[in-house]
Amino acid sequence: MSTSVADYLLDRLRAWRVDQVFGYPGDGINGIIGAFGRADNDPKFIQSRHEEMSAFEAVGYAKFSGNLGVCLATSGPGAIHLLNGLYDAKLDHVPILAIVGQTDRSAMGGSYQQEVDLHSLFKDVASDYVHTVTVPEQLPNVLDRAIRTALSRKAPTALIIPNDVQELKYSPPGHEFKMVPSSLDLTWPQVIPDDTAVRRAAEVLNAGEKVAILVGQGARSASVEVQQVAERLGAGVAKALLGKDVLSDEIPYVTGSIGLLGTRPTYEMMRDCDTLLTVGSSFPYSQFLPALDQARAVQIDNDASLIGMRYPYEVNVVGDAAPTLQALLPLLDERADKSWQADIESKVARWWETMDSEAHVDADPINPMRLFSEASPRLPDDAIVIADSGSAADWYARLLRFRGHMRGSLSGTLASMGPGVPYAIGAKFAASDRPVIVFEGDGAMQMNGLAELITIARYWQEWTDPRLVIAVLHNNDLNQVTWELRAMGGSPTFIESQALPNVDYAGFARSLGLEALTVIVPDELGLAWDKALSADRPTVLDVHCDPNVPPIPPHATFEQASNAAQALLRGDAEAWGVVKQGVKTKVREIWPGSSS
Known part of the structure; x- marks a missing residue:
C-alpha cells in the first residue's frame, strides 16, 4: 500500500x-x-x-x-x-x-x-x-x-x-535542482559565557553588601548553583511566578514570589538591596525591582534577545544558567558578614507565620487562603501543581511552600483564564506517574474546566498514578476582576458582570464517575485533602469560599486602598463583608498570633 x-x-x-x-x-x-x-x-x-x-x-x-x-x-x-x-x-x-x-x-x-x-x-x-x-x-x-x-x-x-x-502519495525530495532534503538528528550545545563578562559580573557582585537574586524558569536547571551563589554572597532569593519551582521554599533565605502576587519579604528585599542578580527571568514589572538608581545589577540569560531589559543592568551575560554560575562561583568572595541574609531569613519566617495566621481568619463559609494552607504540607514531594488565572493565582503564589521535586506552573505572561484543567491533562500525559493538583476559580471552571472533566473521565484509567485533584474556589464571583475594579478603578461591584450562576461542581464530576467532595466547613478541609490525595481516581474538591476575603498585596499602595474605599462608599453590594474581612486579615498581618 x-x-x-x-x-x-x-x-x-x-x-x-x-x-x-x-x-x-x-x-x-x-x-x-x-x-x-x-x-x-x-x-x-x-x-x-x-x-x-x-x-x-x-x-x-x-x-x-x-x-x-x-x-x-x-x-x-x-x-x-x-x-x-x-x-x-x-x-x-x-x-x-x-x-x-x-x-x-x-x-x-x-x-x-x-x-x-x-x-x-x-x-x-x-x-x-x-x-x-x-x-x-x-x-x-x-x-x-x-x-x-x-x-x-x-x-x-x-x-x-x-x-x-x-x-497525495508521498514521494521524498530528490537530488534535483530546487529540491530540499532534510534530516532528523539534533544535538543541543551548552551556551558558555564569555570569560571577561563573568569577571565583570563578579566584580559587581563582590562590591555589593545587600545582594538580591531573582530567578525565573530559565534557572530551573541551576538550582544547586543558585543556592551556592546565594550562600557565598549572603543573598536572598526571590522567584518569578514561572520560576516558583526553581528553589524549595523551605530554604530560609528564599523570599518567595515577586510582583503584585508577591510576598512582603520579596518586596522589602528589592526595596532595600544595593545589588541585583537576575538569572533566567524576563520578569516584566520593573516597579517591583529596585529603584532604577538604587542597585548595581547583573543579568544572566541564554537568550540575547531577552537580556538587558526591565532594568539598567550593568553587566549582561549571555549563557546557560548552570555553566555561567559555575564559572562565576570561584570568583565570588565569601561574605564574612551575613547580617543581610539573616535579616531576610527572619522576615521570611515571620511571613510564613503571618500567612498561616491569615489563613485561619474566620470567613463565610471558608477563607480561601485556608484551602491552600491546608494543602501545602500535604502535597506530595513529586506533585505537579497548577493554578488558573484569577485569585487562585494570588494564593498559589503566596501560600504554597514548594519542596522536594515539586513542579508548578500557570499562564504566566498571557495570564489567560481557563488553562488550569487542560494544563493538568497535558501534565498527566507528560508524567502519568506523578500526582497533579489544580487550583481553579469557579469562573475558569465554568469557562473550560467542566467540559475538560469529560476528557479526564475518558483517559484517567490510562495513567500510572490516577490522582488528579481539582480544587474549585466556589464563590460565585469573578473575584480577581471584582477586586481589580475596586482597587484599580475605584468602582463598586457590578453584579451583572461579576456574579456567576451557581453550579454543583462536585455533582457534575460525580456524574462522570469521578470522585467528588463538597466542603463548606473550614475544619473539614484537611480531611478532604487527605481523601483526595489518596483516592483511586481523579477528584473534584468543590470548596465554598468567601468572596470577601481580599487578596491584598503586602505592599498595597495608598492609592489602591483609597480606590477600594471609594468603591465601597459608592454602594458596593458587599461593602460590609469586605471591610470586615479586610480588617480581620490585616490584624493577623500585624499581630500573627492574635484572635479575630
Whole structure:
C-alpha cells in the first residue's frame, strides 16, 4: 500500500519521538485522521472538547515534560480556536507545533467554505516559523524546520497542510535542482559565557553588601548553583511566578514570589538591596525591582534577545544558567558578614507565620487562603501543581511552600483564564506517574474546566498514578476582576458582570464517575485533602469560599486602598463583608498570633 503525505507526517512525528498529539477532528484534516487509524493510533491522538483546550494541553505537556508539544486542528474555525493556547506558549516561551488543515489547493482564493488566510492568522503567534505544504516532497524539510525552530527558540510554530495534499502519495525530495532534503538528528550545545563578562559580573557582585537574586524558569536547571551563589554572597532569593519551582521554599533565605502576587519579604528585599542578580527571568514589572538608581545589577540569560531589559543592568551575560554560575562561583568572595541574609531569613519566617495566621481568619463559609494552607504540607514531594488565572493565582503564589521535586506552573505572561484543567491533562500525559493538583476559580471552571472533566473521565484509567485533584474556589464571583475594579478603578461591584450562576461542581464530576467532595466547613478541609490525595481516581474538591476575603498585596499602595474605599462608599453590594474581612486579615498581618 502506498504511503500518503498524512501517513508520512505521522511517521516523521514518531521519528521525532512525539508520543501524542492533542487535537480535535474536522473535515479539513480528514486525511490526517485517517492516517492515525492506519498507524494504530501511534502517536496517540488525545481528543479534547475544544481546539483551544488541545493547544493548552499541548502547552501543559511541554511545560512539564520539557519536550515538544503538538496540537492538531481542522481548517478555518479549528485553526482559529488554537490561537489563545498558542499565544500562551509564545509568551511563556514553550515549544509547540500546531498542525492545521486548509481547504483544497484548487479552492484556495475562491472564498470557499472555512477558507481562512492561515498565514495571516498565524503570522504573529507563530512568527518564528509558519509554512504551507503544497507538494509531498516539501513535507520533511518543512516539518523538521518547524520542530527544530520550536525547540530551539522555545516558541510555537505552525504547519499548514491543505486537505487534498494530505491524501497525495508521498514521494521524498530528490537530488534535483530546487529540491530540499532534510534530516532528523539534533544535538543541543551548552551556551558558555564569555570569560571577561563573568569577571565583570563578579566584580559587581563582590562590591555589593545587600545582594538580591531573582530567578525565573530559565534557572530551573541551576538550582544547586543558585543556592551556592546565594550562600557565598549572603543573598536572598526571590522567584518569578514561572520560576516558583526553581528553589524549595523551605530554604530560609528564599523570599518567595515577586510582583503584585508577591510576598512582603520579596518586596522589602528589592526595596532595600544595593545589588541585583537576575538569572533566567524576563520578569516584566520593573516597579517591583529596585529603584532604577538604587542597585548595581547583573543579568544572566541564554537568550540575547531577552537580556538587558526591565532594568539598567550593568553587566549582561549571555549563557546557560548552570555553566555561567559555575564559572562565576570561584570568583565570588565569601561574605564574612551575613547580617543581610539573616535579616531576610527572619522576615521570611515571620511571613510564613503571618500567612498561616491569615489563613485561619474566620470567613463565610471558608477563607480561601485556608484551602491552600491546608494543602501545602500535604502535597506530595513529586506533585505537579497548577493554578488558573484569577485569585487562585494570588494564593498559589503566596501560600504554597514548594519542596522536594515539586513542579508548578500557570499562564504566566498571557495570564489567560481557563488553562488550569487542560494544563493538568497535558501534565498527566507528560508524567502519568506523578500526582497533579489544580487550583481553579469557579469562573475558569465554568469557562473550560467542566467540559475538560469529560476528557479526564475518558483517559484517567490510562495513567500510572490516577490522582488528579481539582480544587474549585466556589464563590460565585469573578473575584480577581471584582477586586481589580475596586482597587484599580475605584468602582463598586457590578453584579451583572461579576456574579456567576451557581453550579454543583462536585455533582457534575460525580456524574462522570469521578470522585467528588463538597466542603463548606473550614475544619473539614484537611480531611478532604487527605481523601483526595489518596483516592483511586481523579477528584473534584468543590470548596465554598468567601468572596470577601481580599487578596491584598503586602505592599498595597495608598492609592489602591483609597480606590477600594471609594468603591465601597459608592454602594458596593458587599461593602460590609469586605471591610470586615479586610480588617480581620490585616490584624493577623500585624499581630500573627492574635484572635479575630
